[in-house]
Amino acid sequence: MKHPSIFNDVIGPIMRGPSSSHCAGALRIGRLARELMHGARFVDVLVEFDKDGALATTHTTQGSDMGLAGGLLGWDTMDPRLADAEKTLFDKGVKITYTIDHYDMAHPNTYQITLSTPGEKHLIRAISSGGGMVEIISIDGVEISINGDFFETLVFGMSVEIFPHISSLLTTPDFINVLELRDGVCIQIKTQKSLSEDMVSMIAAMDNVTMVRQLSPVLPVLSRRDISVPFSSYREMLDYNVDKKLALSELAIHYESQRGGFERTEVIKKMEEIVDILIQSIQTGLKGTEYDARILGCQSRGFADAMESGSLLGSTVLNTMTLYISSLMEMKSSMGLIVAAPTAGSCAGLPGAVLGAVDSLDLSKEDA
Missing domain, CATH: 3.30.70.260 (ACT domain)
Known part of the structure; x- marks a missing residue:
């Protein structure tokens, strides 16, 4: 049984782009593919999507092409150059061809990638299963399992x-x-x-x-042989906590410490780093964002002005939550830095609500 990691599967990846399964997932697949080619200079890359799969109609608009190019360049999901990845790869002399065909796909988000250099050629099949999680399922027709952990x-x-x-x-x-x-x-x-x-x-x-x-590895938390966790379901968590009476946050620390092989302080430090990124992203978003390829422009600044003028109904807490959520969503749609929680599409709800409540109630980090 595979036990999820909070930092792999729930809070993360830290990324840019419209979709964690498309952009971050494709980037991680691209990085693994690059290393399979030993970092050699690719001449040709053929990417095939099944006509009945999810990627056939969304690979361009949802960021799969961009993410894959970034991964083939060796970039990570946070790289500020990601929006220009396809052009950068082209400028390096790499030709990527995308085709829509029909093959026996293992998953709706299946990538079939052929990479060629003058002296080497490999065929990879990989899937992006959501939230930036990926698996290479075959190399040159041989079944394999590589999750990047x-x-x-x-x-x-x-x-x-x-x-x-x-x-x-x-x-x-x-x-x-x-x-x-x-x-x-x-x-x-x-x-x-x-x-x-x-x-x-x-x-x-x-x-x-x-x-x-x-x-x-492409994931922040590695796996290992004989992984154990204190609980693997909500019922087991309740049973585990009968005599401990721990808060949910402490239960999460117990879980991730054991899952990742971390000290308690390491888990807290890693989460604090993520919170700092979220705070910075909210503040950046509230200054206003611009991006040509999006439907709606910046609206959070107008909402902030309405809050300050007292023209909004409702409580300060709810309005601040709404403001922060809007700011984070606008960061996502402008290629700003976000934290998928657990996906890019849902990146704003959890952190925007929590940090909005924290600021509205003037809570310290420790109390929050």
């Missing part, structure tokens, strides 16, 4: 005989999988830390090893 080392060889030699070099791998290819094998190694350059060189020099590729 481990350091991955892929060792391609001519024979399964390479496996015991590689296994003997590894001290603490989380998982080792042997995948059969049409003309050999792929040894998939999942670890908490990247294998050293010396280790990779030793593996690459082995007889019958044809290629070694390393893929870095």
Whole structure:
């Protein structure tokens, strides 16, 4: 059973763009694809979407093209250059072709990507499952599972005989999988830390090893073998809390500490950093945002003026919540920095309501 991480699946990713599943998800797929090609200069990239899938009609407007280009450039989801990613990739001599076809897709958000250099070519299938979460499900027609939550080392060889030699070099791998290819094998190694350059060189020099590729994690919280959590459902949470009487915030800290292998202080620090980003995004949005490719212009400034003049009905708390939510949504629609919670489409409701209440009631960070 896979246990979600709050910072992977619920509060995050920290990103730019209209959609976490389209933009952030595509970017993470692009970064993994780039590393599979060893950062080599791509000449051609072919991206195929199934005509019956969700991406066929939305890949341009929802930011999939932009995100994928950013990932192929090696950028992250927060990069301020993201709106220009496609042009930047084109200027570097990379040709991306998008086609709509029909194939046996595993998910409505399936990407079928062929990457080519003068001496290498790979076909990747990947899915974006929502909220920036992704999975590479096949490489060159061979089923595989890469979620971006481990350091991955892929060792391609001519024979399964390479496996015991590689296994003997590894001290603490989380998982080792042997995948059969049409003309050999792929040894998939999942670890908490990247294998050293010396280790990779030793593996690459082995007889019958044809290629070694390393893929870095794209998620903020890594997974590991034998993950455990204090609870995995609301009922288990209530049972866990019977004698502890903890606040929901403390229960979340308990959960994420155990899930991510963090100290309590690390979880709090990570959340404080996210809150600081949200506060800055709200303040930036309230100064006014502009972006040509959106339907509605900036409205939060007019709402703020109406609040100050006393012309609005309702309480200060509710009006401040509305103001902050509007500001964050306008940041999203202008390629500003946001935190998906858990998606970009719903990025403003939770933080806008909480921070609006905090400011209206003049609460300290500790009390909040």
